[in-house]
Amino acid sequence: MDIPVYLDNNATTPMDPRVLDAMIPYFTQKFGNAASRNHAFGWVAEEAIDYAREAVAKLIGANEKEIIFTSGATESDNLAIKGVFEMYKDKGNHIITCITEHKAVLDTCKHLEKLGAEVTYLPVNSDGLIDLDLLEQSMTERTILVSIMYGNNEIGIIQPIKQISDIAHKHGALFFTDGVQAVGKIPVDVIADGIDIMAFTAHKMYGPKGVGALYVRRKNPRVKVTAQMDGGGHERGMRSGTMNVPGIVGFGKACELSRLEMADDAKRLSVLRDKLESGLTVLEESYVNGNREHRLPHVANISFKYVEGEGLMMAMKDLAVSSGSACTSASLEPSYVLKGLGLSDDLAHSSIRFGLGRFTTEEEVDFAIQQTKTAVNHLRDLSPLWEMFKEGIDLDSIEWAEH
Amino acid sequence: MRVYLDNAATTPIDKEVLQAMYEVMETRFGNPSSIHSHGRESRALLEKARKTISTILKVSPSEIFFTSGGTEADNMAIRSGIIDHQIKHVITSELEHHAVLHPLQAMERERVIRISYVKSDSKGNINFDHLVSLLQANERSFISLMHANNEIATITDIQRIGDLAEQYNALFHCDSVQTMGHFPIDVKHIKVHFLTCSAHKLHGPKGIGFLYINHNVKISPMIFGGAQERNMRGGTENLYGIVGLAKAFEIAYRNMDIDRVYILELKSFMIQELRKVIPTAVFHGETSPENSLYTVLNVSFPPVEIADMLLFNLDIAGISASGGSACSSGSNIGSHVLRAIGADPERPAIRFSFSKFNTKAEILYTVERLKELFYSR
Numbered sequence: 001m002d003i004p005v006y007l008d009n010n011a012t013t014p015m016d017p018r019v020l021d022a023m024i025p026y027f028t029q030k031f032g033n034a035a036s037r038n039h040a041f042g043w044v045a046e047e048a049i050d051y052a053r054e055a056v057a058k059l060i061g062a063n064e065k066e067i068i069f070t071s072g073a074t075e076s077d078n079l080a081i082k083g084v085f086e087m088y089k090d091k092g093n094h095i096i097t098c099i100t101e102h103k104a105v106l107d108t109c110k111h112l113e114k115l116g117a118e119v120t121y122l123p124v125n126s127d128g129l130i131d132l133d134l135l136e137q138s139m140t141e142r143t144i145l146v147s148i149m150y151g152n153n154e155i156g157i158i159q160p161i162k163q164i165s166d167i168a169h170k171h172g173a174l175f176f177t178d179g180v181q182a183v184g185k186i187p188v189d190v191i192a193d194g195i196d197i198m199a200f201t202a203h204k205m206y207g208p209k210g211v212g213a214l215y216v217r218r219k220n221p222r223v224k225v226t227a228q229m230d231g232g233g234h235e236r237g238m239r240s241g242t243m244n245v246p247g248i249v250g251f252g253k254a255c256e257l258s259r260l261e262m263a264d265d266a267k268r269l270s271v272l273r274d275k276l277e278s279g280l281t282v283l284e285e286s287y288v289n290g291n292r293e294h295r296l297p298h299v300a301n302i303s304f305k306y307v308e309g310e311g312l313m314m315a316m317k318d319l320a321v322s323s324g325s326a327c328t329s330a331s332l333e334p335s336y337v338l339k340g341l342g343l344s345d346d347l348a349h350s351s352i353r354f355g356l357g358r359f360t361t362e363e364e365v366d367f368a369i370q371q372t373k374t375a376v377n378h379l380r381d382l383s384p385l386w387e388m389f390k391e392g393i394d395l396d397s398i399e400w401a402e403h
Numbered sequence: 404m405r406v407y408l409d410n411a412a413t414t415p416i417d418k419e420v421l422q423a424m425y426e427v428m429e430t431r432f433g434n435p436s437s438i439h440s441h442g443r444e445s446r447a448l449l450e451k452a453r454k455t456i457s458t459i460l461k462v463s464p465s466e467i468f469f470t471s472g473g474t475e476a477d478n479m480a481i482r483s484g485i486i487d488h489q490i491k492h493v494i495t496s497e498l499e500h501h502a503v504l505h506p507l508q509a510m511e512r513e514r515v516i517r518i519s520y521v522k523s524d525s526k527g528n529i530n531f532d533h534l535v536s537l538l539q540a541n542e543r544s545f546i547s548l549m550h551a552n553n554e555i556a557t558i559t560d561i562q563r564i565g566d567l568a569e570q571y572n573a574l575f576h577c578d579s580v581q582t583m584g585h586f587p588i589d590v591k592h593i594k595v596h597f598l599t600c601s602a603h604k605l606h607g608p609k610g611i612g613f614l615y616i617n618h619n620v621k622i623s624p625m626i627f628g629g630a631q632e633r634n635m636r637g638g639t640e641n642l643y644g645i646v647g648l649a650k651a652f653e654i655a656y657r658n659m660d661i662d663r664v665y666i667l668e669l670k671s672f673m674i675q676e677l678r679k680v681i682p683t684a685v686f687h688g689e690t691s692p693e694n695s696l697y698t699v700l701n702v703s704f705p706p707v708e709i710a711d712m713l714l715f716n717l718d719i720a721g722i723s724a725s726g727g728s729a730c731s732s733g734s735n736i737g738s739h740v741l742r743a744i745g746a747d748p749e750r751p752a753i754r755f756s757f758s759k760f761n762t763k764a765e766i767l768y769t770v771e772r773l774k775e776l777f778y779s780r
Contacts, residue, residue: 004440011442012434012639020428027421027608032723033413038714039723041407071471071610074628074638104628104637111627203639208428210471210610210641228625229478230509231502240502241474242413242603244610247641313438320439 005364006320009204009357010153010181010299015250016206016358022253023208026246034243035234045245052252059255060179060198061189062215068235069248072212073180075228076199077104079214079239080176083225084145084197085112088174092142098122098130100337101149102178104199109147118142126342127291128157135164139171146175150182150198154322154337154353155290156299158182165194174223179215180204184258185296186266190215196223202247206358207254211247214239261358269356270297272365276354277302279369283376285389289341289351298356301338306386307379309349315375316352319368324351405721406765410604411553411581411699411756412725416647417606423650424608424643435640436631445642452649456613459656462590468614468632469645473580473601474502475625476614479636480576480597481506483622485516485545488574492541493518494534496548497743498527498555503547503578504739521548525744527557527688534564538571549578550588554740554754555688556699558582565594574620580604580612581696584655585663596620602644606758607651611644662759667697669757669766676770677702681777687746699756706749707777713751720772725754 006014026048034049036042050064057064070076085095097109099121109119120138122130130148139146146168151158161177168175176197182188183198184205190198201212216238217223224238231240258265277288277300285305303324304312310332313323324335324343334348343351354368380386389395407415427448433441435449450464457464470476481503485493493507493516510516519537522530529548538544546568551558561577568575576597579588584605588598598615602608616622628637655662677684687701704713714726726738741752755769 006433006441008434008437008439008441011437012432014432015428020425024425027416027424031413031415033409033603036409036412036723036725038725039409039718041409041723042412071475071641072638075471075626077628078626078637102628107627107629107637201639208641208643209639210644227509229475230505231474231477231500232505233501240505241472242601242609244471244608244644246608247610247644317440320433320437320441322437322439 001361001363001367004318004320005367007354007356007360007364007368008320008322009360010353010355011322012203012209013206013357014359015208016254016257018257019207019250019253023246023250026249030245032245034245035232045243048245048249049243052248055252055256056213059259060183060215061191063218066215066218068214068216068238069243070212070214070239071210071244072203073178073199073201074104076201076212076214077102077178078108079225079228080197080199081105081108081145081147082112082228083238084174084176085115085117086226087224088144092144094118094120094140094142095145095147096120096122096135096138096143097147098124100124100128100152100340101147102153102180105147105149105178124340128152128155128289128341129159129291129294130164132160132163132167136167139167139173143171143173146173147177149178149180150188151185151296152290152337153181154335155301155341156181156296157290158186158294158296160294161193161195165196169194181296184255184262185298187262190217196221197225202251202254205254205258208247208250211244211251213251265358266297269360272356272360272362273298273300273354275362276300276356276365276369280372283373286376289338289343300354301351302354303343303347303351304376305347305350306383306389307350307376308383309351311379312350312352312375315379316371319371322353322355324348324353404765404768406723406761406769408722408724408755408757408761408765408769410758411754413603413609414606414758415760416608417651417654419654420607420647420650424647427643427646431642435642436629449640449642449645452645455649456652459652460588460590460615462615463618465633466615466618468616468635469640470612470614470636471610471641472612473578473599473604476599476601476612477502477576477578478506479614479625480599480616480622481545481547482510483625484574484576484597484620485510487622488545490543490545490574491516492543493545493547494521494537494573495546496521496523496529498523498552498740499547499549500553500578500580503549507547516545523744527552527555527740527744529559531563535567538567538573544571544573545576546573547576547578550582551696552688552740553581553699554738555701555744556690556695557688558694558696561595562593569594581698584652585659585696585698587656587659590615602648602651605651605655608644608647611641611648613648658759663697665759666757666761667692669761669763670697670700672763673700673755673766673770676767677773680770680774681705687741687744687752698758699754701752701754703746703750703752704777706747706751713753713776716776717753717769717772722769722772725756726752
């Protein structure tokens, strides 16, 4: 067992060795530019991309012509939202999203507001799911896009995608989903789910960093997005730039592996996740965040009340996890996702996201339980708040004096 | 024999580069934004790579922004540079790469800007008098002119453009994708605001590049969503790509003089042999060592019947070259660059582009096959 134990698979996943093996020849002998039309180096590269495109499409039940390769999910999110805003501006300028979306979606929407977009940011229920009635009420004639993520990166909940897409379509809007955390982990089918556009990325499913995709529906309806990067007309004019051939090959391989092994991985990981959760919720005043029924199999987000967040991370240095304040890295802001669920700043700070992955072992989970328990207990022993809580003082009723 | 003479389209990766990347791919997978040790190790590699590049270019690390490649870097400089500085007039050339022309033309269609195309001669040299008059006639311009042309090799005096840009308070973006790592660019003394680099043109990996932004210029991001690249480019960093880029940069500068002499010799040899074998062949663009890329030679062949199938026949003979730029996927339209310099459309043109991995024997082999194609019918 390697220390620190890596339980941050929602941030990024280690590459599957089989993916790396598939990529290597495209760095060495098969190094051609896929846009070179006149020689074998180009054709070999193009063929490899076609093959990968098929594998990527197959994973999500799409046609290979519907896959646009990008440099990653952030670029895909940007392309989808800005691309729809520009392409459908004659139809309207209203976008509906939700406060717990990834920054790549929220920051893009904020940028578009400066350019004249009207954006509705739906709140979420305390379990992280959006209120479908509220979504329906928010739809207007000017609504061009509903952007709701498939699975949440911090708490792992899965939104009711099919119902959301139905509502969007009923009102003539397109439905875009950030599928980064869900694709490759649970079955995602763009037809059954009624998805018009979807962003996803390789490095969250044991593929390489620096490559992602955007699914853009071609039939019922035929969706188009305005290119955000021009120059060469690659990817059917929607995304230019020399294709990252080894990266795309790796992405294709990662998709193929996920398609074949997803069910087994999910089954194994949900057992481990449940073990982790039950092992940690025996601690007093610990709470699992987010809906426990509709969620990804490999994520557990747990708050430990009366524990100081940064201290907890320090005390758990043998575990690589994310805290409720770490998601935007250097900043010490409490997670806006957890706050969106209604958690207080303190509780958000004292939350830990455990992200299990294909290479997580039971031994590692046992270690994580033991480490976390020790850390929480230790910090509580030092905490005056915990002492007061144990003495039966209702901390919420105390009015703290200003310093 | 298999001969790759399309190095302006993409170059084979250097073994040393792959080795550096492989190590990272195998062992360093943390997200550089994560605060645990896996993340911190990745972050350290990322910043070390930035330092390597900025030290070589003699710029500040804070002036280097990693992107997914040259196209993104060009788009970012152009779109954000123009919009953020509220510039309405752009000076460019018809000889620019599509990664420059297409975003500019898209902005022109959206009526954000007007474009003036600076005149150039039949060898692709821009007309400086015209450039000056364009700068004088407009309030403030954004200049986008490439350092060296990817199809016809002609080099532009960017020092002189930079001086003019300063004199007329213009912003100067230079697509330096073909020269980064091939020529020492004296960023300190060239008054350029934006330079672009694509790793796979200098024996690095595909999918990674950077934009240099002079610290006196502030622009906003093009891709939003995350604090990466000091809030200038959202998205999890392509760590192995970045490590590979830095390594490729290091090697390119370490061996630049040796490589240049070696490759220049290959090019001169090809010119000399072609003149001997096919005297009616002429060369597009500049060919002198001072005024052209030593990596690119664009040859215009006599308009004989066989010429239509020239590239195809070369490919059968195991030689990979390109007709015009390879960077336009799926399109069979002729080269916009050759059109702009008034090249004879009846004469087939082939771009041969060289790297340090080519040999004289390969050049000789190529010239021999060309000779056969033209004379042994």
